Amino acid sequence: MPYVNIKITRDGVTAEQKTQLIKGATELLVNVLGKNPATLVVVIDEVETDNWGIGGETVTARRQAGK
Amino acid sequence: MPYVNIKITRDGVTAEQKTQLIKGATELLVNVLGKNPATLVVVIDEVETDNWGIGGETVTARRQAGK
Amino acid sequence: MPYVNIKITRDGVTAEQKTQLIKGATELLVNVLGKNPATLVVVIDEVETDNWGIGGETVTARRQAGK
Amino acid sequence: MPYVNIKITRDGVTAEQKTQLIKGATELLVNVLGKNPATLVVVIDEVETDNWGIGGETVTARRQAGK
Amino acid sequence: MPYVNIKITRDGVTAEQKTQLIKGATELLVNVLGKNPATLVVVIDEVETDNWGIGGETVTARRQAGK
Amino acid sequence: MPYVNIKITRDGVTAEQKTQLIKGATELLVNVLGKNPATLVVVIDEVETDNWGIGGETVTARRQAGK
Secondary structure, X not given: OOEEEEEEEOOOOOHHHHHHHHHHHHHHHHHHHOOOHHHOEEEEEXXXXXXXXXXXXXXXXXXXXXX | OOEEEEXXXXXXXXXXXXXXXXXXXXXXXXXXXXXXXXXXXXXXXXEOHHHEEEOOEEHHHHHHOOX | OOEEEEEEEOOOOOHHHHHHHHHHHHHHHHHHXXXXXXXXXXXXXXXXXXXXXXXXXXXXXXXXXXX | OOEEEEEEEOOOOOHHHHHHHHHXXXXXXXXXXXXXXXXXXXXXXXXXXXXXXXXXXXXXXXHHOOO | OOEEEEEEEOOOOOHHHHHHHXXXXXXXXXXXXXXXXXXXXXXXEEEOHHHEEEOOEEHHHHHHOOO | OOEEEEEEEOOXXXXXXXXXHHHHHHHHHHHHHOXXXXXXXXXXXXXXXXXXXXXXXXXXXXXXXXX
């Protein structure tokens, strides 16, 4: 029944990696809280680096600056 | 004033269906809670089937398996 | 499979009204998009009026001003 | 840099279980995507069972019905 | 440490405007609450006008009607 | 029309500070994007420090460790 939302930058994450994220997040909730996986939802949002800020800068700008 | 977010898989939902979702969600909040529709916001997110997991699998994988 | 999030101000919404919101949002997605209700999740967030702003003011301030 | 949001019903989850969820979600993103854990945020939302619906019913109602 | 999510319609917002939004939201949290900017995350979501509803209508429809 | 969500730890933020956050976020969107403030929504979520993780630890644990 839990709902997990994973937001990451859009950086060529593969379908296999998404499968691992969904499998891993589901197992985590099952193992720690004993949740039923059948209705456990995981949604992955991929966000453009221009649209993600940290430390007051876009990720695009940080990468250009070598951070 | 309420804010409603509807997340669905990206499956060719038409503009007409989106209109119905927005109209229906707005009417629901007006009818049940007497909210003012003028400032009632509905946002629909369409998510790739690779990015949506349920039961520990992606929707893509579930459909390939005939689930 | 869809996920619906309804954010409203905390104003004494009753358990019966929450039941109606959950039932209504589920039926909306079933009717418009033919979604399977079994795994359709609805989460209602109730937000303090101090924490909800519209038009640059909190809802608390707007109500005190008779808006 | 990723942001993970875990929504669960409010059911007496302990501080130790929350620590495990946060540690596990962080490790998952580090292991699968090589993300830097230093800026990786995990937020857990606990939702009242009256406010969580699945299959068109509240979790409160489902539990009363023995589902 | 805060997390800020800004949802706007997809209307040709430039990279420079996104930079200003991220910088401004970060400064706001630093100035009002004294938060550390280093781990302060801002995510901007751009939403198609067909997917955004207000007053029970899509933004697309409102614009066509001259609202 | 934009929707802004600010998530912070629950640390005794005052009503006056919330008013400043809502006013500031609204002005930011008006100034950068020319948005109409009348339908601009800001929602502040305050999250317990046990429920907020960064760097794989809860904020509670980080503060106890003097981080």
